[in-house]
Amino acid sequence: MGRLVMKFGGTSVANIDRIRNAARHVKREVDAGHDVAVVVSAMAGKTNELVEWCRDASPMHDAREYDAVVASGEQVTAGLLAIVLQGLGIQARSWQGWQIPIRTSDAHASARILEIDGADLINRFRERKEVAVIAGFQGINPQTGRITTLGRGGSDTTAVALAAALEADLCEIYTDVPGVFTADPRVVPTAHRIPRISFEEMLEIAATGGRVLSLRSVEFARNHHVPLLVRSSFTWEPGTVVTEEDPSMEQPVVSAVTHDTSQAKITLSGVADRPGIAAALFRHLADRSINVDMIVQNISHHGTTDISFTVPRDDVEASREVAASMLDTLGAAEVVTDEGVATVSLVGAGMKTHPGVTATMFETLAAEGINIEMISTSPIRISCMVRAEVAERAVQVLHGAFELDAPS
Amino acid sequence: MGRLVMKFGGTSVANIDRIRNAARHVKREVDAGHDVAVVVSAMAGKTNELVEWCRDASPMHDAREYDAVVASGEQVTAGLLAIVLQGLGIQARSWQGWQIPIRTSDAHASARILEIDGADLINRFRERKEVAVIAGFQGINPQTGRITTLGRGGSDTTAVALAAALEADLCEIYTDVPGVFTADPRVVPTAHRIPRISFEEMLEIAATGGRVLSLRSVEFARNHHVPLLVRSSFTWEPGTVVTEEDPSMEQPVVSAVTHDTSQAKITLSGVADRPGIAAALFRHLADRSINVDMIVQNISHHGTTDISFTVPRDDVEASREVAASMLDTLGAAEVVTDEGVATVSLVGAGMKTHPGVTATMFETLAAEGINIEMISTSPIRISCMVRAEVAERAVQVLHGAFELDAPS
Numbered sequence: 001m002g003r004l005v006m007k008f009g010g011t012s013v014a015n016i017d018r019i020r021n022a023a024r025h026v027k028r029e030v031d032a033g034h035d036v037a038v039v040v041s042a043m044a045g046k047t048n049e050l051v052e053w054c055r056d057a058s059p060m061h062d063a064r065e066y067d068a069v070v071a072s073g074e075q076v077t078a079g080l081l082a083i084v085l086q087g088l089g090i091q092a093r094s095w096q097g098w099q100i101p102i103r104t105s106d107a108h109a110s111a112r113i114l115e116i117d118g119a120d121l122i123n124r125f126r127e128r129k130e131v132a133v134i135a136g137f138q139g140i141n142p143q144t145g146r147i148t149t150l151g152r153g154g155s156d157t158t159a160v161a162l163a164a165a166l167e168a169d170l171c172e173i174y175t176d177v178p179g180v181f182t183a184d185p186r187v188v189p190t191a192h193r194i195p196r197i198s199f200e201e202m203l204e205i206a207a208t209g210g211r212v213l214s215l216r217s218v219e220f221a222r223n224h225h226v227p228l229l230v231r232s233s234f235t236w237e238p239g240t241v242v243t244e245e246d247p248s249m250e251q252p253v254v255s256a257v258t259h260d261t262s263q264a265k266i267t268l269s270g271v272a273d274r275p276g277i278a279a280a281l282f283r284h285l286a287d288r289s290i291n292v293d294m295i296v297q298n299i300s301h302h303g304t305t306d307i308s309f310t311v312p313r314d315d316v317e318a319s320r321e322v323a324a325s326m327l328d329t330l331g332a333a334e335v336v337t338d339e340g341v342a343t344v345s346l347v348g349a350g351m352k353t354h355p356g357v358t359a360t361m362f363e364t365l366a367a368e369g370i371n372i373e374m375i376s377t378s379p380i381r382i383s384c385m386v387r388a389e390v391a392e393r394a395v396q397v398l399h400g401a402f403e404l405d406a407p408s
Numbered sequence: 409m410g411r412l413v414m415k416f417g418g419t420s421v422a423n424i425d426r427i428r429n430a431a432r433h434v435k436r437e438v439d440a441g442h443d444v445a446v447v448v449s450a451m452a453g454k455t456n457e458l459v460e461w462c463r464d465a466s467p468m469h470d471a472r473e474y475d476a477v478v479a480s481g482e483q484v485t486a487g488l489l490a491i492v493l494q495g496l497g498i499q500a501r502s503w504q505g506w507q508i509p510i511r512t513s514d515a516h517a518s519a520r521i522l523e524i525d526g527a528d529l530i531n532r533f534r535e536r537k538e539v540a541v542i543a544g545f546q547g548i549n550p551q552t553g554r555i556t557t558l559g560r561g562g563s564d565t566t567a568v569a570l571a572a573a574l575e576a577d578l579c580e581i582y583t584d585v586p587g588v589f590t591a592d593p594r595v596v597p598t599a600h601r602i603p604r605i606s607f608e609e610m611l612e613i614a615a616t617g618g619r620v621l622s623l624r625s626v627e628f629a630r631n632h633h634v635p636l637l638v639r640s641s642f643t644w645e646p647g648t649v650v651t652e653e654d655p656s657m658e659q660p661v662v663s664a665v666t667h668d669t670s671q672a673k674i675t676l677s678g679v680a681d682r683p684g685i686a687a688a689l690f691r692h693l694a695d696r697s698i699n700v701d702m703i704v705q706n707i708s709h710h711g712t713t714d715i716s717f718t719v720p721r722d723d724v725e726a727s728r729e730v731a732a733s734m735l736d737t738l739g740a741a742e743v744v745t746d747e748g749v750a751t752v753s754l755v756g757a758g759m760k761t762h763p764g765v766t767a768t769m770f771e772t773l774a775a776e777g778i779n780i781e782m783i784s785t786s787p788i789r790i791s792c793m794v795r796a797e798v799a800e801r802a803v804q805v806l807h808g809a810f811e812l813d814a815p816s
Contacts, residue, residue, distance in 0.1 A: 016465055019465065050484065053424060053484070054488065054491060057427065057428075057488045057492045058491045058495035061491040061495075062490070065490045066487070068490075069483070069484050069488060072484050076477050078476070079473040079474070079477035080462065082473045082476075083462060083465040083470060083473045084466060086466065086469070086470050086473070087468070093472075094473055099554075
């Protein structure tokens with residue numbers, strides 16, 4: 001008998017039938033004798049509806065009121081799942097963030113979890129084997145007593161933080177796909193589920209286009225040593241375990257091929273090649289909360305250089321403004337934006353000990369006539385920027401070249 | 409400058425445009441210098457949707473979880489109205505029942521308000537002229553920390569209780585009609601708004617089919633001496649003041665003609681005419697929480713009698729079961745139910761000092777050929793049961809007979 005946190009995303013609780021289906025997964029674990037805490041998202045579409053109402057009420061809406069409105073979505077799902085579980089004869093009780101409490105920072109709409117008091121929930125496990133159904137995505141600001149929300153992907157973070165607070169043996173993330181795949185199966189039909197992957201690889205996958213888990217929840221899980229199991233709520237397949245790297249096992253050279261079409265490239269040409277120039281630019285972008293991913297600076301010709309960087313497509317206009325306002329400071333000639341790009345990445349813990357992956361990647365792309373516009377690497381990842389229209393082809397050929405098509 | 413509680417019902421906050429309209433009413437009072445607390449219902453239809461989900465999740469749903477789910481409707485409206493008010497440049501903050509707190513009994517789904525701590529809200533009036541926007545219909549069980557709801561009409565009760573706690577000068581109830589009318593204007597086109605009415609008359613109107621205010625909120629207002637103003641949120645008409653009877657003013661003999669088609673009649677025939685027989689029947693009905701309104705027992709023939717009573721139509725089946733199970737005990741022959749009835753009532757504080765109202769009522773109905781099946785009276789009300797199909801005609805002729813057609 002162990003202790004388990006089970007998290008169900010919006011599509012897994014989209015209506016009462018799906019909530020009933022989620023309840024059957026919970027019942028399986030309860031019947032196996034485990035202590036179970038369940039974290040739920042809002043029913044699919046509900047959060048967007050609530051956000052839309054807030055925007056409609058006022059474009060400059062107060063984040064404290066936004067949080068009070070938007071947190072209601074998870075509250076409804078938690079109550080409904082508790083009712084369904086009770087109907088199956090399982091002791092269950094719903095909990096909102098303020099009731100546990102889940103104490104957060106005061107950064108409304110993007111609060112950070114500071115502390116979760118799990119004592120009451122653990123007592124209820126012991127005394128009555130009661131399942132705790134927790135509204136994800138939310139907490140309370142202990143100074144003001146106001147509801148806070150954690151921002152997008154917040155329910156995953158709630159689940160992982162709760163698993164840490166309850167010293168759970170496992171945090172199961174139920175979603176609409178059966179695990180983490182070697183590539184997006186819609187792009188690569190031969191892609192297959194990865195049975196086990198390290199936190200580090202999962203972080204790189206999440207950062208380069210894999211949408212299964214939020215970056216933030218994986219970071220939290222790694223930092224707090226909470227093993228994750230990603231699986232589908234619609235099938236009973238075994239899913240993907242995300243856990244510490246096992247140094248005794250040989251790592252696959254490449255675990256997954258990811259792609260991301262949500263970024264855009266911005267290039268400043270004719271930038272004066274002086275120390276501190278790039279620093280000034282990226283400081284100004286950071287001040288606008290713009291998340292810069294890749295950065296490439298070409299070698300200097302005649303005392304000027306080009307700087308290219310990528311930003312989320314939503315931030316293109318703001319980034320262009322920042323760059324344009326600095327043309328004089330930078331001594332730059334012009335700003336060019338390019339939304340027709342995509343990044344294709346290889347992720348694999350084995351890369352650390354296998355030289356030649358980069359060469360194989362470039363050769364494979366070259367053989368297909370795919371041009372590489374930018375390159376960025378980490379010890380366990382290589383990302384190449386290519387034209388968006390050839391991104392899927394790039395993923396397909398790389399998936400084949402690194403022998404991911406065969407079941408592992 | 410005074411202190412005001414303003415309550416907006418579901419149709420008055422059914423969408424963002426209507427919430428904006430409600431906000432304009434609030435702004436008018438804020439601009440006049442008043443302290444303002446606003447109580448809101450859920451957007452029209454929202455509570456029914458949430459209730460439906462709970463029923464769908466399990467027919468025997470736990471009332472504590474039902475409350476957690478259903479209370480979310482008012483929470484959303486409160487946040488949205490606070491956002492809209494802020495957009496108009498008004499300091500505003502939303503409050504849920506547990507935040508104030510509004511402490512209630514532990515009767516989940518039909519809790520009673522025990523205590524409202526208004527100190528923090530009053531401080532915020534004083535220190536920053538901040539409008540409090542309060543989610544109606546809900547509170548917290550102080551023993552368990554769980555959300556409770558007050559049952560149907562609960563937001564009116566929240567408003568009145570809050571007005572008492574804040575020692576407000578007036579509690580304004582904004583709804584979709586411009587006040588309390590001498591009869592339902594859909595039935596009597598010449599019916600007109602009553603500018604001022606006593607709590608006692610309002611109680612009788614609410615109890616006999618007037619749907620504008622819930623019986624419970626009027627009782628609370630009378631007991632706590634909170635004057636009410638019922639008005640439309642869609643027009644700027646002056647509405648109806650509900651307040652203490654003014655003994656110095658002459659009362660109209662009849663203030664309003666009401667009708668109610670939501671009741672059914674149940675008759676037990678051949679009941680043994682012995683002491684305690686009727687008591688046993690009505691005790692059993694009360695044990696099933698069935699609200700009996702009129703009761704008539706005919707004079708005895710040969711040691712048996714007939715007992716007729718009315719119950720809400722939703723309770724007909726349960727009442728029939730109770731009565732049928734007692735046929736032996738009662739020595740009764742049979743149970744007959746009749747859903748084709750309606751009650752028509754005259755309400756007026758002046759009846760106390762004007763004999764002859766009953767006679768005029770009966771004569772008026774007789775002249776129209778309308779048969780009276782049962783009669784029930786209070787010092788300021790006379791109710792007659794008639795066939796449902798002639799109820800509207802009865803209202804029309806009584807409205808004319810008591811000279812209510814002319815503006816008062």
